Amino acid sequence: MIRAGAPAKLGAMAPALEVNALSRRFGPLTALDGLSFGVAAGRVCGFLGPNGAGKTTTMRAVFGLTELDAGTVRWNGTAVGEEERRRFGYMPEERGLYPTMRVREQLEYLGALHGFSPSAASAAAMTWLERLGLTERADSTVESLSHGNQQRVQLAAALLHAPDLLVLDEPLAGLDPPGIDAIGAVLAEQAAHGCCVLFSSHQLDQVEDLCESVVIIDHGRLVAAGRVDDLAAAGERRLVVRVEGDRDAAWARRIPKVTVSEVDRGAARLVLDPSVDSDEVLRAAMAAGRVTEFGFERRRLSEVFWEALA
Amino acid sequence: MNKNIVPVLIAVAAAVFAAIRIVRRNRRDSDSPYTDTAGARRGTADEGGVSDAVRAMPAAAFGSTAGRETWLVAAREIRERLRGRIFRIGTLILLALIAAAIVVPVLTRGKPHVQQVGLVGSPPGAAQSEIEAQVTADATNTGTTVRFVTEPSVAQARAELGSGRLDLVIVEGQGVRLIVDKPIAAPSTSGSSSLTAPSTTDTFVHAVSLTLGADQAFRAAGLTAGQADRVAHAGPVPITSLQPAAAKSAGTASYLGLVVIFLMLTQYNTWTLAGVAEEKSSRIAEVLLAAIRPGRLVAGKVLGIGLVAFGQAALLGAAAAGLAAAVGSDLLHGTAPAVLASTLIWLVLGYAFSSWVYAAAGSMAERRDQIQGLAFPLMLPSLVGYFFSEAVLGSGASSTLFDVLGYLPPTAPFVMPVLVGLGRVAWWQVAVSALVSILCTIAVARFAVGVYRRSILRTGHRVRLREVFPGRRFPASG
Numbered sequence: 001m002i003r004a005g006a007p008a009k010l011g012a013m014a015p016a017l018e019v020n021a022l023s024r025r026f027g028p029l030t031a032l033d034g035l036s037f038g039v040a041a042g043r044v045c046g047f048l049g050p051n052g053a054g055k056t057t058t059m060r061a062v063f064g065l066t067e068l069d070a071g072t073v074r075w076n077g078t079a080v081g082e083e084e085r086r087r088f089g090y091m092p093e094e095r096g097l098y099p100t101m102r103v104r105e106q107l108e109y110l111g112a113l114h115g116f117s118p119s120a121a122s123a124a125a126m127t128w129l130e131r132l133g134l135t136e137r138a139d140s141t142v143e144s145l146s147h148g149n150q151q152r153v154q155l156a157a158a159l160l161h162a163p164d165l166l167v168l169d170e171p172l173a174g175l176d177p178p179g180i181d182a183i184g185a186v187l188a189e190q191a192a193h194g195c196c197v198l199f200s201s202h203q204l205d206q207v208e209d210l211c212e213s214v215v216i217i218d219h220g221r222l223v224a225a226g227r228v229d230d231l232a233a234a235g236e237r238r239l240v241v242r243v244e245g246d247r248d249a250a251w252a253r254r255i256p257k258v259t260v261s262e263v264d265r266g267a268a269r270l271v272l273d274p275s276v277d278s279d280e281v282l283r284a285a286m287a288a289g290r291v292t293e294f295g296f297e298r299r300r301l302s303e304v305f306w307e308a309l310a
Numbered sequence: 311m312n313k314n315i316v317p318v319l320i321a322v323a324a325a326v327f328a329a330i331r332i333v334r335r336n337r338r339d340s341d342s343p344y345t346d347t348a349g350a351r352r353g354t355a356d357e358g359g360v361s362d363a364v365r366a367m368p369a370a371a372f373g374s375t376a377g378r379e380t381w382l383v384a385a386r387e388i389r390e391r392l393r394g395r396i397f398r399i400g401t402l403i404l405l406a407l408i409a410a411a412i413v414v415p416v417l418t419r420g421k422p423h424v425q426q427v428g429l430v431g432s433p434p435g436a437a438q439s440e441i442e443a444q445v446t447a448d449a450t451n452t453g454t455t456v457r458f459v460t461e462p463s464v465a466q467a468r469a470e471l472g473s474g475r476l477d478l479v480i481v482e483g484q485g486v487r488l489i490v491d492k493p494i495a496a497p498s499t500s501g502s503s504s505l506t507a508p509s510t511t512d513t514f515v516h517a518v519s520l521t522l523g524a525d526q527a528f529r530a531a532g533l534t535a536g537q538a539d540r541v542a543h544a545g546p547v548p549i550t551s552l553q554p555a556a557a558k559s560a561g562t563a564s565y566l567g568l569v570v571i572f573l574m575l576t577q578y579n580t581w582t583l584a585g586v587a588e589e590k591s592s593r594i595a596e597v598l599l600a601a602i603r604p605g606r607l608v609a610g611k612v613l614g615i616g617l618v619a620f621g622q623a624a625l626l627g628a629a630a631a632g633l634a635a636a637v638g639s640d641l642l643h644g645t646a647p648a649v650l651a652s653t654l655i656w657l658v659l660g661y662a663f664s665s666w667v668y669a670a671a672g673s674m675a676e677r678r679d680q681i682q683g684l685a686f687p688l689m690l691p692s693l694v695g696y697f698f699s700e701a702v703l704g705s706g707a708s709s710t711l712f713d714v715l716g717y718l719p720p721t722a723p724f725v726m727p728v729l730v731g732l733g734r735v736a737w738w739q740v741a742v743s744a745l746v747s748i749l750c751t752i753a754v755a756r757f758a759v760g761v762y763r764r765s766i767l768r769t770g771h772r773v774r775l776r777e778v779f780p781g782r783r784f785p786a787s788g
Contacts, residue, residue: 063600065767082375082603090600094769096593101390112382113601157597 016041016196017062017165022071024057024220031057032071033220039198039213041164044191046211046228047200048305054220055200056093059167063090075165086114089163093170093200095154099143103134103153106142107160114161121160128156132182148179155183159190166190168199172206184210208301216308224308232298235307239270239278241285242293251288255281261303267293379602383610384617391581391618400577401622404570408630411566416637425454425514428461428470428479440535441480444525444542448517454510464489477511478518486522490515563646564703564731567653570626571723572696575660576689578619579668583688584681585611586672586762595766604763608673609755612665616658623657645731652727652740659747660723664688666751666758673766674773695721699728708734719747 015038024032032054039045049055060066062073063085073080097106104125111121129135132152137145142153151174158166166187172180180203187210191197198215201207207214208228216224224231238261243251249260249268257273258281272278278296285291299307391397427445442458449456459476461467467479471491479489494512521542528538586608589595598607627650633639671684695715702708708729716725716735722743729735764778 060596060767065596065599086601088600090597092593092596092600094593094596096595096597098390098589098594099592105389109382109386110597110601113379113598 015039016076017198018074018077019058019062020072020074022058022061022073023069024054024061024066025069030220032061032068035071035217035220035222037215037217037222037225039196039215041196042191042194043213044187044197044199044211046207046214047198047217048202048204048207048214049200049217049223050309053217055217056169057220058217059090059092059169059198059200062165062167063088087161087163088165088167089158089161091154091158091166091168091171095150097142097150097153097157100141102139102141103145104129104138107153107156110157111160116161124160124162125156128160131186132156148175151175151179152182155186159186164195166195166197166199168197170200170202172199172201172203180206204300204302204305214301214304216305218309224304228301228304229298231304232301235299235304236274237272237278238297238299239272239281240267240293240295240297241270241281241291242267243285243288244290244292246289251284252281255284269297376603376606379606380610380613383602383607384614387585387611387614388618391615397618397622401625404573404622404626405629408566408626409633411562412630412633412639413637416639423454423510425449425456425478425511426459426476427456428459428467428476430461430464430467430479430481431483441482441486441522444521445480445518448521449514452510452514452517454514456514478515480518480522486526488515488519488522561703561731563649564728565700566630567649567727567731568696568699568703568724570623571653571657571660571727572692574619574623574657575664575692575723578615578661579664579688580681580685581615582612582665583668583672583675583685584678585615586669586766587675587678587681590673590675590766590769591677593769599767604766605759608666608669608759608762612662612669616661616665619661620654620658623654627654645733649727649731652730655744656723656726659719659744659751663719663723663747663751663754664692666755670758670761670765673762674775674778676769676772680772691718691720692724695724699724702732703728706732708732717743717746719750722747 017039018036019038020036022032022035024030035054035058047055047058057066061068061071062080064080075084078084101109104122107125107128108118108121111124112118116124126135126138129138132155134149134152134156137149142150145153151171155168155171158168168187171183171187175183184206187197187199191212211228213227214225214231215222241249241252243249243266246266246268247263249263249270252258252260252268252270255276257276259271261269261271263269270281272281282291282294285294429441445458446456459470461470461476461479464479464481467476467481468489470476471479471489474491477490481487481489494515495509524542525538528541533541589598589607589611595607631647631650667688668685671688672681675681675684698712698715698721702712712725713729713734715721716729716739726735726740726743730740761775761778765773768778
C-alpha cells in the first residue's frame with residue numbers, strides 16, 4: 001500500500017520525519033540540546049537512551065505537546081502542523097484513556113477526532129479490537145481490563161486512523177512475551193505498509209529484533225543513529241573463541257590490545273584493536289588447547305548502546 | 311395563565327427541534343466525504359484552513375474543523391453525562407421537588423375550610439344574630455365560610471377548641487372576648503414574605519377581633535346599631551400614586567428560581583472542574599491533545615456540560631410551567647413568567663462565565679482530592695450572590711449595593727432574576743447586565759484557555775497560577 005504524500009518506496013535516504021536542532025530547557029535542566037535526526041518511511045526505528053535522556057520530550061515535541069526553545073519538526077519536508085498531526089498516531093508513556101468509558105466508544109471517539117466519519121471510526125475500531133483479540137471486551141469499560149489489555153486498547157487508539165507516522169513511548173513496557181510478540185508483529189506490518197514507526201524502549205534485545213534502525217540519545221543530544229546492521233558491523237572487531245576445557249579465557253587476557261568482554265560457558269567474546277592480527281589470536285588459542293569455535297561476530301545492540309553512551 | 315405558558319413551551323420545543331436538526335445535519339456532513347478508512351486517509355488533507363482556539367467557541371460553526379472537533383468533544387460529554395445514573399436520579403428528584411412545590415399549595419387550598427365558631431353565654435335573640443351577621447361578613451371578606459355552634463359553657467368550648475373541633479370561641483358576658491387554641495400569626499402590615507403568610511383562619515380571627523372591638527367601641531360611644539353598622543362598613547378613600555403600580559412580585563417563583571440556579575451552577579461547574587481534572591489525571595488529555603487543540607478540547611467540554619445543564623433547566627422550567635398551568639397554581643402570576651425566562655437566561659450566562667474559570671482550575675489539579683480546594687475560592691462570589699438574593703427576597707427590601715451586584719458577572723445570575731421578580735429593573739438594564747456578562751465571558755475564556763494550555767500536561771505537582779499566567783514562561787517538569 002502506498003500512502004499519499006509519503007515517499008515510502010523512494011529509498012531509505014529520504015527521511016519522512018525530520019527532527020532539527022530541538023532545544024528545550026526546564027529551568028536548570030536541559031532536556032533537549034540541539035537534537036537532530038531523521039526517520040524514513042517504511043521503517044521501524046528504535047528510540048533509545050537512558051532515563052532522562054529526552055526521549056519523551058522529543059516525542060511530545062512531534063505532537064506540539066511541549067513548547068520548544070528552538071528547533072523544528074518536519075514531515076515530508078514541511079513544518080508539522082495540525083493537518084499533519086491528524087495523520088499521526090501517538091501512544092504516550094503514561095497511558096491515557098477514559099477509565100469509565102467503553103472500549104469501543106472510546107476508540108470511535110478518537111477515530112472521529114482524527115477526521116473519521118462515525119461509520120468509518122466504528123469499522124476501524126472493530127477491526128483493531130478483533131486484530132488485538134479484544135472483540136469480546138468491546139463493551140467493557142477500560143478500567144475493568146487487565147493491564148495488558150489496556151495496553152492493547154491504547155495501541156489500537158494510536159493505530160485506529162491508519163496513521164502515516166506512529167510514535168510509541170515504551171509500548172513494550174510491562175507486557176508478557178506474547179504481548180510483546182503481538183505488538184511487534186503489528187509494528188512490522190505497519191512499517192511494511194509504508195508507515196514510519198518510532199518507538200522508545202529500554203528492552204534492547206527486543207529492539208534489536210524489531211527495528212531496522214535506531215536513534216540513541218543522551219543528555220538531549222544524538223550519540224548514535226543508523227541501521228542496526230551498519231551499527232553492529234561498525235566499530236572494533238569481535239571474535240568469539242572457544243577453547244576446549246578453558247573456563248576463564250586466561251590465555252586471551254595475555255594478548256596485548258585484546259579485551260575480553262565476556263566469557264559465556266567457555267566461549268570468550270574478544271574485542272580486537274584494529275592493529276591486532278586475528279591470526280595471532282588464533283595461534284594463542286591453539287597454544288592454550290583444542291580450538292572448537294573461532295569466528296567474527298557483529299556487535300550486539302546492547303554493546304552499540306553502551307559504547308555510544310561511554 | 312395559559313397565555314403565559316404557551317410561548318415558553320413553544321420556545322422549548324423549538325430549541326429541542328433545532329438541536330436535533332443540527333446534530334443530524336452534522337452527522338450527515340461528516341458521513342458524506344468518506345465512506346471507508348482508505349477514503350478518510352486521502353480525504354482529510356483538503357479540510358479547511360486552521361483557525362485559532364477562540365474560533366472554536368461559536369458552536370454553530372460546525373462547517374469548520376474547529377467547530378466539528380469542538381462539537382465532537384461536546385457530543386461525547388453529553389452522551390456520557392446523560393448516561394450517568396446520578397444525573398438521571400437527580401433530575402427525577404428535582405422534578406419531584408418542583409412538582410411538590412407547585413401541587414401541594416394548590417391541594418391544600420383546594421379544600422375550603424369552614425371556620426367552626428363556638429358561641430358561649432349569648433342570650434338568644436337579636437343581639438346574637440347581629441354578632442353572627444358581623445362574623446359571617448368577616449368570613450366572606452377573608453375568603454372563607456363559617457358555621458356557628460352554641461356551647462353551653464366556656465369549659466366545654468375550651469375542650470372543643472383543644473380537640474380541634476372548633477377554630478374560634480366567642481364568649482359574651484361583660485364585653486366580648488375571643489379564645490383560640492394556638493396564638494395566631496399577625497397578618498402582614500408591611501411587606502412580609504409570602505412564605506410566612508398567616509393562615510386563612512388567622513386572618514379571619516384577626517378580622518373578627520377588629521370588627522367586634524370596633525362594634526363595642528361604637529356602642530360605648532352611644533351609636534345606634536344602624537350608625538355603628540355604617541361606621542363599621544366605611545370604605546377607604548382612594549389613593550392616587552404618581553408611579554404606576556408595580557406588578558405583583560413573584561415571591562415563590564423567584565425563590566424557586568434562585569435555588570435552582572444556585573444548585574445547577576454549583577453542580578455543573580463542579581462537573582467541568584472535575585471533568586477536566588479527570589482528563590488530566592487519567593492522562594487521556596495527552597492522547598486527545600495530540601489530535602486536537604487545547605482550546606477546542608476545553609471549549610467542547612464547557613459546551614457539552616452547558617448543553618446538558620440548559621437541557622435539564624429547560625425541562626424543569628417547562629415541567630414547572632406546564633404543571634402550574636394544569637393544576638391552576640398561582641405560581642405564574644405577576645412577574646413569574648419574566649422570572650422564569652430570566653432564570654433560564656442567567657443560567658446560561660452564569661454558566662458561560664464561570665465554567666471557563668472552573669475548567670482552568672481543573673487543569674491545575676494534580677490529584678482528585680485537590681478539586682475541593684480549587685473549587686472553594688471560586689464558589690465564594692456565588693455564595694455572596696445567593697445569600698444576598700435570599701435576604702432581599704425575604705425582606706422584599708433591595709438596596710443600591712444589591713443593584714450593583716446585578717451588573718457583576720459572578721453575582722448577576724443570582725441577583726438579576728430577583729431584581730426582575732421585584733420589578734426593580736427595566737428591560738434595558740437586564741440587557742446591559744447581560745452584555746457586560748457576555749463581554750467578560752469572552753475575556754475570561756481567552757484567559758482560561760491560556761491557563762489550561764499551560765497546565766493540562768504539567769504533571770507531578772499541583773500547578774500554581776503564577777506558573778501558568780498567560781504570556782510568561784516558567785520551568786516545568788518534563
